[in-house]
Amino acid sequence: MAAFVKYNAFIDELSKGGHNLATAEFKVALTNTAPGAGDTVWNLTVAPAPAAANGYPAGGNIVTTSSAATTAGTFKLVLADTVFTATAGGIGPFLYAILYNSSASNKLLGYYQYPGGSISLADTETFTVDFDAANGVLTVA
Numbered sequence: 001m002a003a004f005v006k007y008n009a010f011i012d013e014l015s016k017g018g019h020n021l022a023t024a025e026f027k028v029a030l031t032n033t034a035p036g037a038g039d040t041v042w043n044l045t046v047a048p049a050p051a052a053a054n055g056y057p058a059g060g061n062i063v064t065t066s067s068a069a070t071t072a073g074t075f076k077l078v079l080a081d082t083v084f085t086a087t088a089g090g091i092g093p094f095l096y097a098i099l100y101n102s103s104a105s106n107k108l109l110g111y112y113q114y115p116g117g118s119i120s121l122a123d124t125e126t127f128t129v130d131f132d133a134a135n136g137v138l139t140v141a
Contacts, residue, residue: 002097002112002113002114002115003112003113004099004110004111004112004132004137004138005035005110005111005112005113006109006110006138007035007037007039007040007108007109007110007111008037008038009038009039009040009107009108010107010108010109010110013040013104013107014140018104018107019101019104019107019109020103020104021068021075021077022065022068022069023068023103024065024101024102024103024104025062025101025102025103026062026063026065026079026099026100026101026102026109027042027059027060027061027062027063027099027100027102028060028061028063028082028097028098028099028100028129029042029047029049029059029060029097029098029100030049030050030056030060030084030091030092030094030096030097030098030127031047031048031049031094031095031096031098032048032092032093032094032095032096032118033046033047033048033096034095034096035047035096035098035108035111039108040107040108041100041105041106041107041108042098042100042106042107042108043106047096047098049094050091050092050094053089054086054087054088054089054090054091055084055085055086055087055091055121056084056086056091059102060098061082061083061084061129062082062102063079063080063082063099063129063131064079064080064082065077065078065079065080066078066079066080066133067136073141074139074140074141075139075140075141076135076136076138076139077136077137077138077139078131078132078133078136078137079099079131079136079137080131081128081129081130081131081133082128082129082131083126083127083128083129084121084126084127084128084129085121085124085125085126086121086122086123086124086125086126087123087124088123089123090120090121090122090123090125091120091121091127092118092119092120092121093118093119093120094118094119094120095113095114095117095118095119096111096112096113096114097111097112097114097129098110098111099111099112099137109137109138110137110138112129
């Protein structure tokens with residue numbers, strides 16, 4: 001499983017009330033462009049995504065929030081895995097899956113870098129962004 005890397009801007013925005021993690025709509029966008037430490041929002045200039053075609057939706061997949069709750073002083077965000085399925089023409093190449101808050105002006109949370117080089121999906125192939133169901137995508141204590 002690829003490790004989650006948070007953007008510096010996420011912590012800054014979180015401390016200023018820029019994210020409501022309990023009610024947000026999250027999306028995952030695929031890109032072959034390395035994320036920058038100074039990136040603040042997702043857009044096609046910051047992280048060019050595959051064309052909205054061949055099974056890849058514009059802006060990436062919407063992600064379902066499984067839970068967003070605080071227990072014993074620690075908030076945990078748990079997201080359901082999301083699957084990209086290529087149709088004729090394929091999806092890719094990509095190396096990163098970027099998690100962003102589409103309900104907060106596309107503000108970035110973090111990304112996953114997949115080892116082994118760029119990935120391309122052919123017709124009917126799938127790629128799963130596997131979020132950690134036990135430990136959550138992130139915790140805030």
